[in-house]
Amino acid sequence: MSFLNNTKIAVIGGGSWATALIKILCEQNNVQIRWWLRNQKDIEHIRKFHHNPTYLSDVVLSPKKVKVFEKTTEAVKGADYVILAVPAAFVRESLHHLTAKHLQGKRVISAIKGMVPDRNILVTDWISNDFSIPPEDTCVIAGPCHAEEVALEKQSYLSIASTECPAAEDFAALMTCRYVVANPLDDLYGVEYAAIMKNIIALACGITHGLGYGDNFQAVLVSNAMQEIGNLVTALDPRERNLSSSAYLGDLLVTAYSQFSRNRLFGNMIGRGYSVKAAQLEMKMIAEGYYATKSIQEINKVNHVHLPITNSVYRILYEEHAPALVMNDLKKLLK
Secondary structure (H helix, E strand, C coil): CCCCCCEEEEEECCCHHHHHHHHHHCCCCCEEEEEECCCHHHHHHHHHHCCCCCCCCCCCCCCCCEEEECCHHHHCCCCCEEEECCCHHHHHHHCCCCCHHHHCCCEEEECCCCEECCCCEEHHHHHHHHHCCCHHHEEEEECCCCHHHHHCCCCEEEEEEECCHHHHHHHHHHCCECCEEEEEECCHHHHHHHHHHHHHHHHHHHHHHHHCCCHHHHHHHHHHHHHHHHHHHHHHCCCCCCCCCHHHHHHHHHHHHCCCCHHHHHHHHHHCCCCHHHHHHHHCCCCHHHHHHHHHHHHHHHHCCCCHHHHHHHHHHHCCCCHHHHHHHHHCCCC
């Protein structure tokens, strides 16, 4: 099943990551993009001026390749692929008007690095269960890649994961251009769980930075975090995988250290004394790690994996423990 000629792609979401993905796809010759955004003013602006006024506003989008829609049902009509690029907290609301019939015969690509809240399941599992999409027709987009660097056309790398290589290979070809290399993988669950966990770790890195911890401590924190991610991923989906590859370690590193990481920024604000609500209001963007922390904590009640970093972030964000005291406890557990 290949759609590389005259491919129609629906993109659900109006943020920086959705905009960056559309920019990449516009590099392909035979692609038509059907874009759904929630904000009516942004829709009107994009139709008139061909750029997103709210996110990555310097990115000019081809009016010949990109059409903007007000309804999700219209955006997905006739599409070969549907890319989900909204925060996990809003994915159910965003797809509220869609049924299994609307997505029938399409491949669904999750660019969401979080879990469906309350249900605490992967986005791909939710799509498969609630919309009757075969697992082999779902993929996940992971990094290491920040939208801001895509906008600047900095050399970037993507990992496209699916349970079946053909789906990942087809979509990786669509996402490869002169400044992006996309590599296919057959480890859907491993990549998806690792992408969720790295946001939690980035929060921890931000918190410690806000508290004044130095680079030496952060290096130890990230090293221990990679072990924590590996332990959880292996418990949830046991199989052989190379966790030092870019889909896992690379994605963790860029999120933990980059100036563009919103999770690190959020954590840094918490470490500097902001409340969760104050940090959320000032950022005006979603830090996926905040919601992921609670989801991972809930699912780990069954698996009982040792997750000291995740537990520490949970204590700070959801139990309102003092960051300095929690990190003082954590540093005694790191090696």
